[in-house]
Every structure is written in structure tokens, then in C-alpha cells.
Amino acid sequence: MGEVLHEVDFNQLKIENEQYLEKIDEKNQELLRLKLMAGNTLQVLNLYKVDFQFTHYSCFRSGYVSKRINFQILPDIFYSFLFSAVDHLN
DSSP states (O other): OOOOOOHHHHHHHEEEEEHHHHHHHHHHHHHHHOOOOOOOOHHHHHHHHHHHHHHHHHHHHHSSSSSHOOOOHHHHHHHHHHHHHHHHOO
8 A cells, every 4th residue: 555665675576586486497397297207107008008909809809708707807907007007107
């Protein structure tokens, strides 16, 4: 309400602004790191997905497993591949 800002106030605002800009930069770097990690995870997951589809098709084609058994163990196999992909990234 009509307060007068002095040079000290502007210097304080400048310091706070620099601190916020540093925090923003840190958050942007973390975001970039997480985006890269997500992209790598997606690539590995897609490789496992293709491998799983090939294996599933080969087993089904050879009559090694029935459809009923495949659909029962499908989630277990998927999570196994998923955890392997995550371990691969670490």
C-alpha cells in the first residue's frame, strides 16, 4: 500500500530471484534425467515385449503350451520381463 522500496529491498529480491532460478534449473535437470530414464525403460520394455511375443508365438505354434495356460501365466511373465528391464537400467 504505497510502501517505498529501497535499494536494499531490490538487492534482497535479486538474491531471492537467483535462488529461485537455481532451483528451477535443478528441477529442469531432474526432469530431463527422468525423461531419459523413461525413454530407456520404454525401449527395453519394447525389446522384451517383442522377445516375449516371439517366444509366445513359437511355443503356441509348436503346441508346447495351450492357450488356457498361457493366459493364466501371462501376467507373471510380463512382470518378470518388466522387472528385468528395470534391473537392466540400474
